[in-house]
Amino acid sequence: MEKREERLLREILSLFKGEQGELIPILLQVQTSFGYLPEKAIKVISKFLGITESQVYSVASFYAYFRLKPLGRRRVSVCRGTACHIRGASEILREIETVLNLKEGETSDDLEYTLETVACFGCCALAPCISINQRVHGEMTREKVRGLFLDRVD
Amino acid sequence: MAGCGAEVKKVLVCHGTGCISRGAEQIYSSLEREMSKLGLSNCTIKRTGCHGFCQRGPLVVIEPEGFFYCRVTPEDAPELALSLLPDGKPVERLFYRDPINDAPLPYYRDIPFYSKQQRLVLRNCGNIDPEDIEDYLAAGGYRALRKALSEMTPEDIIEEVKRSGLRGLGGAGFPTGTKWEVCRRTESKEKFVICNGDEGDPGAFQDRSTMEGDPHSIIEGMIIAAYAVGASQGIIYVRAEYPLAVKRMRIAINQARDKGFLGKDILGSGLNFDISIFQGAGAFVCGESTALVLSIEGKRGMPRSHPRPRLAEVGLWGRPTLLNNVKTFANIPLIIAYGSDWFASRGTEKSKGTAVFSLTGKVVNNGLIEVPMGTTLKEIIYEIGGGIPDGKAFKAVQTGGPSGGCLPASVLEMPVDFDSLIALGSMMGSGGMVVMDEDTCMVDVARYFIDFTMRESCGQCLPCRLGTKQMYDILDAITMGEGRPEDIDLLLDLSNAMKTGSLCALGQTAPNPVISTIRYFREEYEVHIREKKCPAGVCRALRPGQ
Numbered sequence: 283m284e285k286r287e288e289r290l291l292r293e294i295l296s297l298f299k300g301e302q303g304e305l306i307p308i309l310l311q312v313q314t315s316f317g318y319l320p321e322k323a324i325k326v327i328s329k330f331l332g333i334t335e336s337q338v339y340s341v342a343s344f345y346a347y348f349r350l351k352p353l354g355r356r357r358v359s360v361c362r363g364t365a366c367h368i369r370g371a372s373e374i375l376r377e378i379e380t381v382l383n384l385k386e387g388e389t390s391d392d393l394e395y396t397l398e399t400v401a402c403f404g405c406c407a408l409a410p411c412i413s414i415n416q417r418v419h420g421e422m423t424r425e426k427v428r429g430l431f432l433d434r435v436d
Numbered sequence: 437m438a439g440c441g442a443e444v445k446k447v448l449v450c451h452g453t454g455c456i457s458r459g460a461e462q463i464y465s466s467l468e469r470e471m472s473k474l475g476l477s478n479c480t481i482k483r484t485g486c487h488g489f490c491q492r493g494p495l496v497v498i499e500p501e502g503f504f505y506c507r508v509t510p511e512d513a514p515e516l517a518l519s520l521l522p523d524g525k526p527v528e529r530l531f532y533r534d535p536i537n538d539a540p541l542p543y544y545r546d547i548p549f550y551s552k553q554q555r556l557v558l559r560n561c562g563n564i565d566p567e568d569i570e571d572y573l574a575a576g577g578y579r580a581l582r583k584a585l586s587e588m589t590p591e592d593i594i595e596e597v598k599r600s601g602l603r604g605l606g607g608a609g610f611p612t613g614t615k616w617e618v619c620r621r622t623e624s625k626e627k628f629v630i631c632n633g634d635e636g637d638p639g640a641f642q643d644r645s646t647m648e649g650d651p652h653s654i655i656e657g658m659i660i661a662a663y664a665v666g667a668s669q670g671i672i673y674v675r676a677e678y679p680l681a682v683k684r685m686r687i688a689i690n691q692a693r694d695k696g697f698l699g700k701d702i703l704g705s706g707l708n709f710d711i712s713i714f715q716g717a718g719a720f721v722c723g724e725s726t727a728l729v730l731s732i733e734g735k736r737g738m739p740r741s742h743p744r745p746r747l748a749e750v751g752l753w754g755r756p757t758l759l760n761n762v763k764t765f766a767n768i769p770l771i772i773a774y775g776s777d778w779f780a781s782r783g784t785e786k787s788k789g790t791a792v793f794s795l796t797g798k799v800v801n802n803g804l805i806e807v808p809m810g811t812t813l814k815e816i817i818y819e820i821g822g823g824i825p826d827g828k829a830f831k832a833v834q835t836g837g838p839s840g841g842c843l844p845a846s847v848l849e850m851p852v853d854f855d856s857l858i859a860l861g862s863m864m865g866s867g868g869m870v871v872m873d874e875d876t877c878m879v880d881v882a883r884y885f886i887d888f889t890m891r892e893s894c895g896q897c898l899p900c901r902l903g904t905k906q907m908y909d910i911l912d913a914i915t916m917g918e919g920r921p922e923d924i925d926l927l928l929d930l931s932n933a934m935k936t937g938s939l940c941a942l943g944q945t946a947p948n949p950v951i952s953t954i955r956y957f958r959e960e961y962e963v964h965i966r967e968k969k970c971p972a973g974v975c976r977a978l979r980p981g982q
Contacts, residue, residue, distance in 0.1 A: 302733065302734045303732065303733055303734045303753075304734065305734035306714075306715075306716075306717055306731060306732075306734055307714070307715070309717070310676055310715055310717060340736055341734065341735065341736055344719060344736040344737065344894075345716075345717035345718050345719050345731075345737075346717070346718035346719060347676050347677065347717040347718035348717060362638065362888075363638035363639045364638045364639030364796070364797070364834065364837070364868065364870045364884070364885075365639045365796035365797045365802075365870055367638075367881075367884050368797055368798065368870065368872055368876050368881070369797070369798075400677070401636060401638050401718075401720070401888070402637070402638040402639060402640070402641070403453070404453050404635075404640075404641030404644050404645075404678075404794075405453050405454050405457050405490075405641075406454075406490075406639055406641065406794060406796035406797075406802060406870075407454045407490030407491045407493070407796065407802035407803060408454060408457055408458070408490075409796065409797075409802075411457070418453075418456075418457035419457075420454075420457055420458070
């Protein structure tokens with residue numbers, strides 16, 4: 283871990299007391315700053331809270347929000363909520379998978395794109411919808427997918 | 437300076453998630469700019485929570501007249517600002533139009549989507565600025581808290597809540613007053629009040645909209661609950677995926693503290709109570725009460741096994757804990773302010789008050805709605821929802837999310853309340869209501885929900901962990917044209933094993949989408965298996981030419 287990252291991590295931990303109940307808030311804060319939970323951060327957090335690394339990992343891997351790998355610059359989330367599903371979300375996901383040449387959960391080698399699915403954005407009136415870096419794009423069609431990822435369309 | 441006339445006009449720009457996605461922020465800034473250009477001194481502009489009619493967003497409402505403008509764009513701002521002048525004319529082209537005769541309906545109260553609703557939980561959503569406590573106070577906010585602290589004992593409050601008949605609106609429908617009473621009676625030097633805002637159902641956004649649109653109603657309900665059960669600490673559990681809800685709740689808590697509604701010796705009553713926010717990290721199972729508490733303690737959210745004490749007796753950190761849903765708390769100020777009789781005059785014999793639904797899917801009017809318990813499915817889907825779009829036929833309505841079921845046209849006359857939905861094989865759940873038309877394949881829907889619960893199963897108990905996986909494999913095979921005649925019975929056998937053997941409600945209710953689709957749409961399963969066809973044309977492997 284680089285010096286700068288170590289300092290950032292220390293700054294985050296200085297906001298906490300070191301109690302077990304703080305594990306999830308710490309992980310959220312670290313992920314917000316780093317974009318994911320680096321392995322070295324897990325080690326530092328376990329020392330800080332006085333619990334084992336495997337305990338930190340078991341919590342980090344249980345919750346869908348946490349990621350153990352770095353994110354791409356553009357984070358593409360496809361909603362698989364019920365309203366989106368019955369309005370064709372799986373077709374949209376398939377189209378994006380084809381265009382980006384990524385499967386759900388993967389990040390491109392150039393770290394440009396991460397493709398993931400989420401349970402529901404709560405924008406059901408705009409179904410089917412996706413988000414790119416938290417900006418929601420609604421009423422998606424296969425054509426709109428190609429328009430949004432022109433850089434990856436041959 | 438030009439005034440808007442004698443009355444103060446309020447320009448309310450909906451900032452619900454749907455309207456924001458469609459550009460509400462740009463509309464707000466354009467309108468603000470145009471209004472200040474005209475020097476409109478007697479007008480205010482506000483960002484509000486979800487007004488409900490997401491389908492027609494972005495929405496702008498002008499009060500006190502109640503003008504309702506839909507599908508507004510930033511380019512409409514100059515004309516809208518001019519309409520606020522004393523001699524201004526309303527902008528007719530932005531009115532909602534009657535879908536049958538195309539007549540413009542200027543006022544939202546005349547639009548069928550709104551006129552059939554009764555908004556209690558959502559009373560302030562869309563009408564006030566959720567980031568300004570003064571708006572909530574002007575709407576009568578925190579009056580119930582004053583009344584509770586100055587005129588009522590904790591026992592009086594519990595009695596009032598019991599008499600109101602309010603049942604938990606998180607889905608299970610447990611009587612709220614009874615839960616409070618157990619928590620009150622359990623002796624402890626420390627107790628907690630937790631608001632469950634871990635809305636995990638796909639296709640549901642009513643809890644989030646309430647937190648985003650009227651955060652103080654939830655806080656006020658929690659303070660009254662704390663006084664009633666004797667708690668000193670409150671926690672609002674919100675999903676980290678809902679950053680706007682987190683932000684608005686945080687602002688509201690700080691404002692309430694500044695006004696002396698939270699903290700030490702609240703309103704001079706001697707009550708000490710404060711609220712913090714805990715952000716959940718996305719696990720559907722954490723909607724289960726014991727799992728939610730474990731996750732606050734920094735552990736994996738895996739439900740405790742039975743027999744187990746109730747949370748009201750042994751909860752967070754081993755202390756008595758009162759856990760209620762967002763909407764349950766939002767109802768409390770109304771019950772205290774207007775009395776239990778007023779509240780209980782709404783609803784059915786055993787389900788009092790109202791139900792809030794996210795009405796979505798293949799329905800003309802998508803949005804956030806609230807109706808008295810006992811309203812029929814037909815009224816909701818056809819009168820409020822405006823029926824099925826594109827001239828398609830209704831096929832099913834799904835309530836209760838992954839724990840609920842799909843109901844066919846034959847039961848549309850049934851009233852919606854806790855008990856009748858369970859009798860039909862579905863459930864109220866937290867409030868998702870997804871309408872499906874003839875183009876929806878019921879086997880695919882069952883597979884979709886089992887896929888969801890399979891991913892979300894915590895893996896602790898075998899019936900749920902393996903049951904969801906086995907069911908998924910069978911359903912997937914059927915959609916691929918590889919189903920066997922005995923599969924339907926096998927699915928029902930597995931469902932039964934999961935219902936009786938699973939440790940928590942997630943596993944016990946996970947088979948409901950499968951059981952209900954077999955119960956009402958068995959023929960569709962059979963056609964998939966026997967003829968290798970998908971009548972709705974959804975299953976890719978069964979499309980002609982595949």
